[in-house]
Amino acid sequence: MKTISKRRQARPARLTPREAAQYETPVIRQRVAEMAAFFGIENWFYKNVTELSGGQKQLLNLASVMAMQPSVLILDEPTSQLDPIAASDFLATLGRINRELGTTILLTEHRLEDAFPLATRVAVMEEGKLLCSGTPAEVGTALRASGHTMFLAMPTAMRVWAAVEQEGICPVTVREGRDWLTAYSVEHPPCPLPPEPSRVYPDGAVLEASELWFKYEKDSPDVVRELNLTLKRGEFYALMGGNGAGKSTSLKLLAGLLKPYRGTVTHQGTIGVLPQNPQTLFVKKQFRKIWRRS
The missing domain is CATH 3.40.50.300 (P-loop containing nucleotide triphosphate hydrolases)
Structure with a gap:
């Protein structure tokens, strides 16, 4: 781990008041307008931030960072508190930033179903050490061959492929999985699905x-x-x-x-x-204090 000195403390790429003073007002306005149009948030200019949902706030944070035009964008689990739809939209926006703006993106994420297809290279860490790295298909194949439990978090197409066969190129996206499954079903006709169990609940x-x-x-x-x-x-x-x-x-x-x-x-x-933000329920710094009072 690299230590950063106090003199050169790392900080997010966003405009502070001092940095904003280095740019002329027309430049700042142009960058804000460009990012607002890119993210499709022009109608948010006169909105109160408290009126925005969690996904909208995270998107606004991303737009503010991109106004600095960074060459590298580092994100630490940005979708951890977003619902699946908002998370999928956010990750899709990251993919668009990478494709259209050419920004290098380093992302740590647990939602691998959406993040894996976007990545050009994947690195898997365990207990502070690098377990394996490579393209998404190479990493999926390596985790499956080693029997590592991390493979259970891989995209659905990869897990279906591994459960049926272990030869050929591992599919990553849904389209690749569909193409592989279509070719596989020619020689292996699928069986009908068993009926889903039904439950009866008491009245009231x-x-x-x-x-x-x-x-x-x-x-x-x-x-x-x-x-x-x-x-x-x-x-x-x-x-x-x-x-x-x-x-x-x-x-x-x-x-x-x-x-x-x-x-x-x-x-x-x-x-x-249980709220979306678990920190809401922590009213004391130590559990011991609450336990003694109860």
Whole structure:
């Protein structure tokens, strides 16, 4: 690990007030306008940052960094707190930056389904050491041959290929996996899928929402409109939607953390909430202090 001296402390590539003073106002405005058009966020200029969703804030951070026109962009798990749709859009934007602007990107990421196809070279680390490196296909083949558990995180196309055969070039993208599977099925006709198991839940709702409407400001547009939801005991629901669709707001309404201006929420028993940012629940620096008081 390289040590950085205090005199040359590394810092993100963004404009500080002192650095901004080195550029003329027209130059700053031109760079901001170019990045806003590139990211498609021109209509955000007069928005309050608190009105943006988590994915939009992360995209705004990326645009502010790119206004400095860096030659190398380093990102440390930038999608860790984003929903799958926002994460996929964010990684797709990184791929576009690499292709169209020629920016070198160094990315650490756990969402390999989207990140792997974008990479030209992959390095896998374990316990501070380099385990293997190469193209995505080479790394996938090496992890599969060694039986390493990291292979379970590889894209679906790679895992399907490894479960069927271990010869030829390992597919990485969905298109490559489809082409390989189409050729493979010519000599190996697929079998019908077994029926999916069905479950029966007891009558009676543990949580019920009826005609929920909510907005954050009096004159702002509605974030949630006519939400109706009934949850039975033992059910496992997945609430899905695009970036800024109102998923987090809806969960806060169901948990009682926000109050709708129209509609009702009823529930049986208690409700446990785990927010998107786990740091929200840490109210003390040490667990011991909370344990002693309880």
